[in-house]
């Protein structure tokens with residue numbers, strides 16, 4: 001087994017880790033960085049639970065080679081809240097009951113963030129397309145779609161205070 | 165199984181590494197290969213990759229456009245010169261997959277994948293190889309031989325720009341939208357002269373072990389007008405040469421049953 005040093009930014013902080021051989025980014029974030037927010041659902045690219053943003057674009061971390069991420073900027077759900085202040089997407093998910101078991105939630109949040117960062121006023125179809133690669137087995141999607149539209153209508157960059 | 169990764173700065177070095185190790189696979193977007201890594205596939209021992217950005221370039225010269233093998237679906241979607249190809253690139257996976265999946269990797273994707281490759285087949289696509297070891301191959305021939313060892317490094321795909329955007333058609337049939345696997349996909353290039361089709365090219369994806377040209381359909385389209393009666397013969401030949409499989413998406417029977425319906429829609433410009 002060989003280890004390759006990799007330096008990247010995770011949620012705005014410089015991190016240096018050793019990636020093991022063909023280790024994927026999901027494993028590397030959870031094991032090496034200690035960020036448990038991206039989830040392992042399938043390891044096959046089909047569920048979207050591992051979605052993270054790389055340089056602002058959604059990627060499936062389970063299919064991304066960790067050692068290929070040197071110099072990149074990675075965003076995960078772990079970096080969304082500002083202390084006790086939830087990100088507007090998180091607050092809207094909570095208010096709309098968009099999380100039941102919660103396993104899909106972090107992937108949904110990142111897919112939604114990627115959308116709203118680029119398109120602050122999405123249509124319902126835009127939202128459906130943005131979360132097309134994310135499977136939810138609990139909610140039937142409607143609460144998730146409504147939460148994302150609600151966060152957009154509030155302005156996703158505003159901060160929602162004290163809601164924990 | 166431990167999978168070692170070898171990274172090269174230059175495409176040429178990666179091509180050499182690949183040709184000198186028959187067990188090695190080139191890692192592009194990883195949307196197929198990393199699945200095998202995660203499963204602990206015993207077929208994978210070495211991955212070769214390159215950080216050379218030249219493999220990702222999209223360049224046009226005259227009537228042809230060269231798409232670097234490492235260009236992703238999102239790169240194609242961001243390129244206005246390739247707007248005719250956007251329906252095929254957008255048909256691949258969801259947004260995250262499109263940020264990762266490459267044009268080169270799509271040439272190797274097993275059925276029912278290969279939507280972009282199906283579109284390439286009607287655009288007179290030629291496959292170029294890195295390292296100068298091998299001459300250009302027409303895409304159809306490349307696909308027929310793609311499972312053969314050794315696996316050379318594909319540098320890019322050169323396609324012909326359609327003379328009019330309306331002459332190029334693409335349709336993907338799927339049951340679950342928006343992210344969807346192909347029941348089948350179809351591409352056609354339908355140049356017309358004096359209202360009649362001349363030099364039609366038609367290809368199917370997910371209707372054979374690889375995307376294929378449908379020569380019987382093409383012949384049935386020669387000289388016809390694209391209306392209900394003009395496309396009858398082509399619809400009657402819709403399954404000639406096809407050998408669809410039964411998989412989790414659809415049965416062979418179903419694929420054969422619906423092929424003529426979708427072909428007619430494609431030819432009459434009715435979408436799906």
Ligand SMILES: Cc1cc2nc3c(=O)[nH]c(=O)nc-3n(C[C@H](O)[C@H](O)[C@H](O)COP(=O)(O)OP(=O)(O)OC[C@H]3O[C@@H](n4cnc5c(N)ncnc54)[C@H](O)[C@@H]3O)c2cc1C
Nearest residue numbers: 045192193194195196197257266268269272273278279318
């Ligand atoms: C959830 C999901 C949904 C998908 N949906 C679709 C879909 O709708 N339509 C579709 O067509 N596909 C789909 N795919 C399949 C896949 O994402 C695409 O076919 C993609 O284009 C493969 O490219 P890649 O760069 O990820 O390939 P990789 O995984 O990197 O490689 C795949 C194979 O191609 C070889 N290879 C790649 N590039 C080269 C090269 N330049 N030279 C030599 N060999 C090379 C590799 O060695 C490997 O054998 C899907 C996959 C997933 C996981």
Ligand code: FES
Nearest residue numbers: 041042043048062
């Ligand atoms: S764990 Fe990555 S897509 Fe399911």
Ligand code: FES
Nearest residue numbers: 100101136137138
């Ligand atoms: S909340 Fe359970 S999978 Fe979505």
